[in-house]
Amino acid sequence: MSSAASLDLLDIDHCLSAEERQIRAVVRQLVDQRVRPEVAGWYEQGRVPVRELAAEFGKLGLLGMHLTGYGCAGASAVAYGLACLELEAGDSGLRSLVSVQGSLAMYAIWRYGSEEQKQQWLPPMAAGEAIGCFGLTEPDHGSDPASMATRARRDGSDWVLHGSKMWITNAPVADVAVIWARTDEGVRGFVVPMDTPGVSAPEITRKMSLRASVTGEIVLDDVRLPASAQLPGATGLRAPLSCLTEARYGIVWGALGAARDCLETALAYAIGREQFGRPLAGFQLTQAKLADMVVELQKGQLLALHLGRTAERGALRPEQVSVGKLNNVREALAIARQCRTIMGANGISGEYPVMRHANNLESVLTYEGTAEIHQLVIGQRLTGISAFA
Structure with missing residues (x-):
């Protein structure tokens, strides 16, 4: 009997389907083989191979796994939860990578994006070929997002974003960010490629926690975006x-x-x-x-x-x-x-x-x-x- 099984005094495993247990076993094997031998070193060094891990997670269908279509696995909520449990048994930073990619950045595009945005970003994000991040928290507005200072103003048919976001997982290595900003019509979301002029993402270092995770700030210096960058279905906080x-x-x-x-x-x-x-x-x-x-x-x-x-x-x-x-x-x-x-x-x-x-x-x-x-x-x-x- 494994030590994990010996802790299941209530036989909770019997409440899971065979498919759910199989998904859990696959993720546990990945963590045992790929993560455990390396994670202590990643943590000590404050470095983690995000892109390599994302590609491996993508092959197993772990990125946006509870979403449907666009290359996503369409797994059940419990299967997704079990995957998160096994990933965090390796390290919270790994679950954060998957959570931010799938439940924040991908979910925002999947639920509120245009068909064009979904087709452009979701398949490569599901495959781990593109890394996403989610910009809501700000340096002076953490628990109170309604007071966000980041602004988006219209300039002709374009949008111009100015402000900053803080403590953003994946930001320094991301290809795309979902940025939330205040407009004259209320809070709106925008899909922002990280190579857009005016966008920078300095890494936050000297962390004592989540060291096997990449964290950064996102600085938006009058970033010009086309009208198509706005998430059309996202209105309000x-x-x-x-x-x-x-x-x-x-x-x-x-x-x-x-x-x-x-x-x-x-x-x-x-x-x-x-x-x-x-x-x-x-x-x-x-x-x-x-x-x-x-x-x-x-x-x-x-x-x-x-x-x-x-x-x-x-x-x-x-x-x-x-x-x-x-x-x-x-x-x-x-x-x-x-x-x-x-x-x-x-x-x-x-x-x-x-x-x-x-x-x-x-x-x-x-x-x-x-x-x-x-x-x-x-x-x-x-x-x-x-x-x-």
């Missing part, structure tokens, strides 16, 4: 927020992958490490920690599975995704920290993945809506009163 809901759903699953990897590592370590003449796993306090962690992991998996089946019925609501993101990331981070205590000083060693996952989850806790934002989303649903302003 509801459009980019719907893209965030897509990405948050993947995080609901992905964070559990990081937690599972930490728990598997700590369990194996506790069984093999002896102190005071017996394995660490033989002490009551260690077993209490392990029991509490596996309970939270399994509860998170049941929550993710329920949200996935709800999505497949077309009934998933944003506040339900907020419940999943808030709970699963918060508990995954708690599991990572607790696993570190079981492993003592070895818990901070790069020879083990636990501290890397813990550092990454500090970012996952914040991006795609902080824990506090999701608490307010849930609070508004419960009370009918918005506490955002």
